[in-house]
Amino acid sequence: MRSHRPTPELPQHLEQLYGRFAFDRSFADDPISSIRPLATDARRGEVAGILGATLAIGNTTAIRGAIGRVAALAGGDVGWLVDPVHATERRARLLAFRHRWIRGDQLDHLFRVLTDYYAGHRSLEEAFLEGSSAGGFAGGLDRLSSVLRGTGRSRNLGRAPAGYRALFPSPLERSGSPCKRLTLFVRWMVRGRYPDLGYWTKVPTGELRVPLDQHVYWIAYHLGLTARRTRSWDAVEEVSEALRRIDPIDPVRYDFVLCHTGISGDCPKERDLAICGPCSVRPDCLLWRGRKVAA
Numbered sequence: 001m002r003s004h005r006p007t008p009e010l011p012q013h014l015e016q017l018y019g020r021f022a023f024d025r026s027f028a029d030d031p032i033s034s035i036r037p038l039a040t041d042a043r044r045g046e047v048a049g050i051l052g053a054t055l056a057i058g059n060t061t062a063i064r065g066a067i068g069r070v071a072a073l074a075g076g077d078v079g080w081l082v083d084p085v086h087a088t089e090r091r092a093r094l095l096a097f098r099h100r101w102i103r104g105d106q107l108d109h110l111f112r113v114l115t116d117y118y119a120g121h122r123s124l125e126e127a128f129l130e131g132s133s134a135g136g137f138a139g140g141l142d143r144l145s146s147v148l149r150g151t152g153r154s155r156n157l158g159r160a161p162a163g164y165r166a167l168f169p170s171p172l173e174r175s176g177s178p179c180k181r182l183t184l185f186v187r188w189m190v191r192g193r194y195p196d197l198g199y200w201t202k203v204p205t206g207e208l209r210v211p212l213d214q215h216v217y218w219i220a221y222h223l224g225l226t227a228r229r230t231r232s233w234d235a236v237e238e239v240s241e242a243l244r245r246i247d248p249i250d251p252v253r254y255d256f257v258l259c260h261t262g263i264s265g266d267c268p269k270e271r272d273l274a275i276c277g278p279c280s281v282r283p284d285c286l287l288w289r290g291r292k293v294a295a
């Protein structure tokens, strides 16, 4: 039976993977490369981050294109999107926007929600901290989800468009969603190390959870960081805890590398010696454990 425990050598091998990784190549491909130029201050960093995380569905080229199109509609300044003076014009400009199943009227509602929230709060970090003080990281995400859904604010915000609430799932709901997009948003806000933005200063990096997309999940499973067969919130907690044992201060440090190892094609997700040969974590990968490779 295949073991789902990480090998004792995994920390060193992950470090090698990190050290050899072509960050510049993958940075250009990642949504964060479209978000960074828009994040000219903390408020704009949050707005660009929420926009990027909300649109983070599908391939990275399409995501970057969608972020760019919304930024262009705002004249290159995402602060414009949450300025109440421009609410009517924003709605008109976003009307024809589409990215996968996300529609312009849903994005317009998101910016209405943010405009309403920023009228009384400095940062979404306040909402996250309010939730996490009682319910840990999942509680923080739950509170964030509630704020972004506009829960309890319908008198100010009006009725949300169809499908809007589903854009912001909570890990505390019965579906057990991995909440990849909100977890990614919090990573961008909290980590100050490359390539993240680090505008939030009160959430410790050691508390972060890994944004478990399909690439990260595949490799995490095959490195024995989780034995769960579905990409759920429980799997997020398990993978994050395993990474925290490797780096208690910055457990999601390897997330970017694991994700882009999959996106870039560096990992074929099958035994292919030509590609797997130089992979730093091959001795830890369930596809290769116990197999001798001819020199």
Ligand code: SF4
Binding pocket: 219, 222, 266, 267, 268, 269, 270, 271, 272, 275, 276, 279, 280, 281, 282, 285, 286, 287, 288
């Ligand atoms: S050994 Fe191959 S399949 Fe396993 S993680 Fe590395 S590249 Fe992917």
